[in-house]
Amino acid sequence: MPQSCIALLLAHNTHVLICKHEQFGALVDEVKEMGFDPKKSTFVTAMRALCGKSSRSIWNRNREIYRRSWGWSEDDLVSAFRKNPQCMILSEKKIMQVMDFLVNKMGWSSRLIATCPVVLCFSLEKRIIPRCLVVKVLLMKGLVDEDLSLAYVLLPAENKFLERFVTRYTDQVPQLSSVYDGKLDIKDV
Known part of the structure; x- marks a missing residue:
């Protein structure tokens, strides 16, 4: 070591x-x-x-949450754990909120999230929601492809994300920066 x-x-x-x-x-x-x-x-x-007992019980609880609530297979669980062990020791509330948003509001497959489990550790309010709302606006306007990967949207550093999805489309959608900053609802774009 x-x-x-x-x-x-x-x-x-x-x-x-x-x-x-x-x-x-x-x-x-x-x-x-x-x-x-x-x-x-x-x-x-x-x-x-x-x-330890408490860590192991959290690990087992989260394993069941991913299985029962989100349909992950044993292979999904092992793969996600290998890629990002932190995803198995998050709070139940954090897992449910992030998965609910990404699956039910954004339409990404639950099993797709298992392939990029680091996103579960990101801040919902500071990273996931602002970026996803920008992407949703761009999708509604037909400016980006529907097949954008979860990793392409959520993994890049902030300046790279802004360059790819906000600055690049400022001429077509001037309000994108306001959507990203949470100052404007996507319905108002």
């Missing part, structure tokens, strides 16, 4: 380090068996998600 991962454990995940030696060894083995590389920070996050 590289020094950066050890530092991450020491700084933010000390509860992982204070478990009994046997438990720690079993946890390391379990995380390795799930396909995590001990040289990457996701290994530490996976250990955090699976360490």
Whole structure:
């Protein structure tokens, strides 16, 4: 394990380090068996998600939420966890709000979100909603393709998003900046 991962454990995940030696060894083995590389920070996050009774119960609760409420398969769950272990230790409220918005309001497939689980960790109010509303306006105006990927919309840094979706279309839709800033409802565009 590289020094950066050890530092991450020491700084933010000390509860992982204070478990009994046997438990720690079993946890390391379990995380390795799930396909995590001990040289990457996701290994530490996976250990955090699976360490201790409360973390394990949160992990199991979220597993059931993704399955029952959103139709994720076991493969979806494992894949999402491998890509972003943090998605399995979010609050139930956070999961439900983000999934509801992306699936029911934006129309993205629940299983598509499993392929890019980092979006579940983004702020709904500061990142997801403003960006999605801009995209919705552009879709309504026929300026972008309906097949925009979730990653293309939500992953880029803010300046890249603004360049791709706001600045680029300012001539056709001058109100986009106001929609993005939450000052204008999309119905008023």
